[in-house]
Amino acid sequence: MTDPIVSPWLIYFVGISANLSCVLAFLAVVSFILSVAMIIIYTIYKMDRTDSYGKDTEKEGVKCDLATGITSKILKMSIPLFFVSLFATISIPNEKYIIAMVVANGITGERVEQIINSGSTLKDVLKGDLIEIIDAVKEDKE
Secondary structure (H helix, E strand, O other): OOOOOOOHHHHHHHHHHHHHHHHHHHHHHHHHHHHHHHHHHHHHHHHOOEOOOOOEOHHHHHHHHHHHHHHHHHHHHHHHHHHHHHHHHHHOOOHHHHHHHHHHHHOOHHHHHHHHHHHHHHHHHHHHHHHHHHHHHHHHHO
16 A cells, blocks of 8 residues: 555646647647748749749759758658647646546545545544533633
């Protein structure tokens, strides 16, 4: 019976769950903004590859290939990061739900019965103590 009632790791997780959710939500927002920006840059460079006469210039082509290569690599990282962080943000429970899950896990019919029995015993003891205190106060007044 030396096991703790509640795991210290659970208490730690309850403490950091709100912060973790905030960090993941921030990551989701930043990766979404980054993805949108990269899509816009990619589109602009693809459209701007030709000069005013419709010819593909070599210098602009190299610049465009470099920009589209970089943006596509960033997109390949930011889009999955967005979905993973969004899913993690949604799936991490807040402090209230973690505590409710721990309590629900520990409540059994047998434990409720024990609490009721100990409560009625405690009530009888307190009642007896109050009667003794009232009698002692009455005797002191007389």
